[in-house]
Each structure stands twice: as C-alpha cells, then as structure tokens.
Amino acid sequence: xxxxxxxxxxxxxxxxxxxxxxxxxxxxxxxxxxxxxxxxxxxxxxxxxxxxxxxxxxxxxxxxxxxxxxxxxxxxxxxxxxxxxxxxxxxxxxxxxxxxxxxxxxxxxxxxxxxxxxxxxxxxxxxxxxxxxxxxxxxxxxxxxxxxxxxxxxxxxxxxxxxxxxxxxxxxxxxxxxxxxxxxxxxxxxxxxxxxxxxxxxxxxxxxxxxxxxxxxxxxxxxxxxxxxxxxxxxxxxxxxxxxxxxxxxxxxxxxxxxxxxxxxxxxxxxxxxxxxxxxxxxxxxxxxxxxxxxxxxxxxxxxxxxxxxxxxxxxxxxxxxxxxxxxxxxxxxxxxxxxxxxxxxxxxxxxxxxxxxxxxxxxxxxx
Numbered sequence: 001x002x003x004x005x006x007x008x009x010x011x012x013x014x015x016x017x018x019x020x021x022x023x024x025x026x027x028x029x030x031x032x033x034x035x036x037x038x039x040x041x042x043x044x045x046x047x048x049x050x051x052x053x054x055x056x057x058x059x060x061x062x063x064x065x066x067x068x069x070x071x072x073x074x075x076x077x078x079x080x081x082x083x084x085x086x087x088x089x090x091x092x093x094x095x096x097x098x099x100x101x102x103x104x105x106x107x108x109x110x111x112x113x114x115x116x117x118x119x120x121x122x123x124x125x126x127x128x129x130x131x132x133x134x135x136x137x138x139x140x141x142x143x144x145x146x147x148x149x150x151x152x153x154x155x156x157x158x159x160x161x162x163x164x165x166x167x168x169x170x171x172x173x174x175x176x177x178x179x180x181x182x183x184x185x186x187x188x189x190x191x192x193x194x195x196x197x198x199x200x201x202x203x204x205x206x207x208x209x210x211x212x213x214x215x216x217x218x219x220x221x222x223x224x225x226x227x228x229x230x231x232x233x234x235x236x237x238x239x240x241x242x243x244x245x246x247x248x249x250x251x252x253x254x255x256x257x258x259x260x261x262x263x264x265x266x267x268x269x270x271x272x273x274x275x276x277x278x279x280x281x282x283x284x285x286x287x288x289x290x291x292x293x294x295x296x297x298x299x300x301x302x303x304x305x306x307x308x309x310x311x312x313x314x315x316x317x318x319x320x321x322x323x324x325x326x327x328x329x330x331x332x333x334x335x336x337x338x339x340x341x342x343x344x345x346x347x348x349x350x351x352x353x354x355x356x357x358x359x360x361x362x363x364x365x366x367x368x
Contacts, residue, residue, distance in 0.1 A: 001027055001366070004086035004110075005034040006077070006101060008055045008094030010196050010226065011264040013037030015116060015162040015358075016092045020044065022362035033084050035077070036092075038226060049080060053227035055097070070097070078104050085110075088365060091135075092116050099127060102134040113137045113365050117156070121148045121297075128152040137368075139361050142306060143351060159360040160353035163264075167249070167271050168355045175254040182244050187219040190329070191255040191274070193248065193265045196225035198232065200261065204279060205236055208259045210322040211329060212240070218256070223248040257332050259325070266312065267302040270348055275332035275341045277325065278303075278314045306351060311344045 003023060007016040017039035023030050024043070034040050035050045055073065074097065081089065081104065089105045091098040095118030102112050114135045120127050121144070131138060131154060138156040140146055149156035179186065194204035205222065212220060224233055224245035233243045244251055248265075252258060252272045260266050262280040269276045278301040299305050303312050313328045315321075331337040 001029065001087040002031045002033070002084065003088050003090055003365075004081060004084055005032065005036065005040070005090045005092065006094065006098055007034070007036040007040065007092040008052050008097055010037060010052065012092040012094060012116065013039045013052055014166060016040050016090070017043050018162055018165055018358040019090070019092075019115060019361055022358040023365065025359075026362050026366045033080075033086065050076075055094075073097070074100055077101055081105060081110070082108065087111065088113055090115055090365065093118060095120075095124070095127060099130050099134070103130065106134040111136050113139065115139045115361055115365075116141055116162075117145050117149075121145065128154065137364055139364060141357060142302075143353065144306070144308075157360075157364055158353070159364070160355070160357035161267075162357040162361075163268055163271055164349070164352060164355045165358050167268075170249055170253075173250045173253050178247075178250055178254045182221075182242070182247070184221065184242050185219055185240075187217060187240075189221050189251070189255040190215060190218045191251050191258040191269075192220055192222045193252075193258060193260040193269070194222065195261040195263065195265075196227050198228060200282075201225065201228065201232075203281060204261050207281065207320055207322075207325070208279065209236065209241065211326045214326050215329070216240075221251055221255070223251050257329060257338075259329065262300045262314070262316075264302065267306075270303045270312070270345050271352075273342060273345055275338050276312050277328045277332065278312050279320050279325070280314070280316045281320045282317075303348060307344065307348055311341060311348070 005016050007013050013036045016036055020032060020040060020043040032044045034048050036048045037052045041047050088111045091102060091114045093116045105112050112135050117140045138149060138154055139159050140156045141161045143158060146156050146158040192208045194201045194208060220241045222233055222236060222243045224243055226246055230245060237243050252269055252274045255274055258269050258274050258276045260269050260276045260278055262278050266278050280300055299314060301312055301314055304310050315324055332341060
C-alpha cells in the first residue's frame with residue numbers, strides 16, 4: 001500500500017519513524033511519502049517533502065505572523081496528496097494543519113488514520129466533530145483519551161505510548177564513556193532540555209542557567225535540538241556548561257536530574273527515570289490567550305496529566321524564577337523527594353501499557 005504521513009514536530013518525527021518500521025514489517029509492499037524529519041528519512045531512505053523545522057510555529061503570535069506560509073503549505077500539501085494518490089493518509093498530532101488535510105483527503109476517498117491525538121481534552125474540544133467526520137481510525141497513546149473520545153461518539157483505539165518502544169530499544173550507555181566522548185568533566189550532570197524552537201530555547205536557557213552559582217559541584221549539559229545549529233548554543237557554553245546534540249536520551253541516562261521545558265520531553269525524562277523540574281514560560285500575551293482557551297486542566301506536564309496528580313513540580317510563568325528553581329532542584333537531587341518521584345515513575349510506566357505501541361498501531365492500519 002501507499003502511505004502518506006504528516007508529522008510536523010520533532011516528537012512526531014520520532015514516533016512516525018517507528019511506525020514506519022512496523023508498517024514495513026507488516027506490509028512488505030509499503031511505499032511512503034511524508035512530511036517529517038531526519039528519523040523518518042532514515043527509515044524511508046529519502047528526504048521528506050517538507051521538513052518539520054520549516055513547519056513548526058510556536059504560540060498564537062508566531063502563527064499569526066506566519067499565516068501566509070502556513071496557508072501556502074496547506075495548498076501545496078493538498079496538491080501533493082492529490083498527485084500521489086495514497087491508499088492511507090496517516091496524520092501525527094499537529095492538528096491545525098492535519099485536520100484541514102484530513103477533510104480534503106476524505107473528499108478524495110482516501111482512508112484517514114490519526115495517530116497520536118491532538119490535546120482536544122485540553123482545548124478546542126469542538127475539533128472532535130472534525131475527527132468524527134473525517135477520520136476513519138483514531139489511534140490514541142494516552143489511557144484517558146479513549147474515554148474522552150467515547151464520550152464524543154468516536155471509537156478510538158488505545159495502542160499504548162510509543163515512547164516506551166523508543167526507550168526499551170536503547171543500547172546501554174556508560175556514564176564515564178559518555179562524558180569522555182562529549183568533552184565533559186567528571187562532575188555529576190544536570191541536564192537542561194530547553195525545547196526545540198529558537199525563541200523558546202533562548203528564553204528557557206537563560207532561566208535554567210540562572211541557578212548555576214548554587215550548584216558548582218555539578219556540570220550543566222544542554223540537550224541540543226536537531227532543528228537548531230550548534231553555533232546557536234555556543235553563547236551559553238563555558239567551562240561548566242556544555243552542549244551535546246542529538247544525544248538527549250543518552251544525556252538523560254547519565255544525569256542526576258533535569259530541568260525540562262513542558263512538552264513531550266517531560267514524559268521522556270520520566271520514562272528514563274530521571275528526576276525533573278518542569279519549566280514553562282511564554283510571552284505574556286500568548287499565556288493570557290492560552291489561559292482563556294484551555295479547558296480547566298490541573299497540570300501542563302504529561303507526567304502529571306497521565307497520573308492525575310502532581311508527580312513532578314511545574315514552575316509556570318512567574319513561578320519560574322531562580323529561587324524556586326534552586327529550591328525544587330535541591331529537592332530532587334537527594335533524599336526522600338527524589339526517591340518518591342522515582343517510585344511514582346514506575347507507576348506511570350505501568351499505566352502507559354507497556355511497549356508495542358508502534359506494532360499495534362501498524363496492525364490496525366494494515367489490517368483494519
């Protein structure tokens with residue numbers, strides 16, 4: 001079969017690449033055309049139609065400023081889809097773009113599969129109507145999403161979380177070797193995961209690094225985003241602040257703790273068993289708009305949302321300041337708070353249903 005896949009972000013690139021591997025195993029005649037990133041390109045053996053780094057616009061203001069580019073990409077995608085004539089369109093999160101394409105594909109008689117649900121339970125719940133109308137198979141990765149969709153008359157499949165696949169297949173890493181190979185010193189590591197977009201990374205790194213004077217016995221290591229060049233990070237690097245690129249999982253596994261910008265990275269950090277503080281700050285305008293459109297949810301991190309209680313501390317907007325960050329980081333480097341968090345991480349892994357999400361998703365797509 002011919003598969004057309006659209007992933008508009010780094011996390012989507014990861015999960016879509018693993019799905020492609022499973023599709024190739026279950027459908028020996030599988031052909032792909034895709035929007036995504038380097039991981040999907042490695043599986044397919046050729047480059048994406050569009051790279052996600054040219055698609056990801058963050059926040060209400062950035063979307064508004066780039067609306068002409070977004071509309072141009074939508075028009076291009078529709079034409080490309082019509083020309084390629086796939087058997088199946090697979091959409092990976094990225095709802096603002098993908099739901100428009102779902103409607104168009106449905107009008108062409110193409111089977112539409114949505115893998116990894118948009119966070120409609122948090123905001124824009126009205127989009128469920130579009131999913132009910134234009135999506136043939138809804139494959140969700142968070143346990144509470146199946147009930148959410150059932151309440152809206154959509155029969156979604158819970159396939160488990162694909163991060164468990166990605167993490168369970170990692171080869172062992174030796175901390176001393178990792179430090180040596182990446183020019184790090186012998187101190188214990190505090191990992192910094194500031195996000196993937198330039199505007200976001202600049203803001204978050206300045207805040208995260210403000211605690212440096214209080215943790216001189218540690219070295220800080222920035223996880224570089226594949227979408228940003230090494231030169232971008234050089235302004236932050238010195239004798240005790242280092243940078244590694246495309247090695248986030250190895251970095252986390254060698255770290256004592258992490259400061260993590262809210263997003264998929266919070267769940268990745270938890271599944272890799274690293275105590276963390278979740279950080280989030282956007283422009284005040286974007287934050288005020290978000291407060292008005294997001295439904296009444298208690299948490300912003302996936303870890304806390306899945307467990308429905310506070311497992312990791314979330315420092316949001318004005319709460320994200322040096323003294324609070326220092327205090328919360330101290331709490332998870334040693335002692336009972338650290339041990340409690342690690343125990344609760346075990347509960348989280350169990351709740352996510354174990355590995356095999358990519359294989360289960362591929363089976364539904366291929367066999368219906």
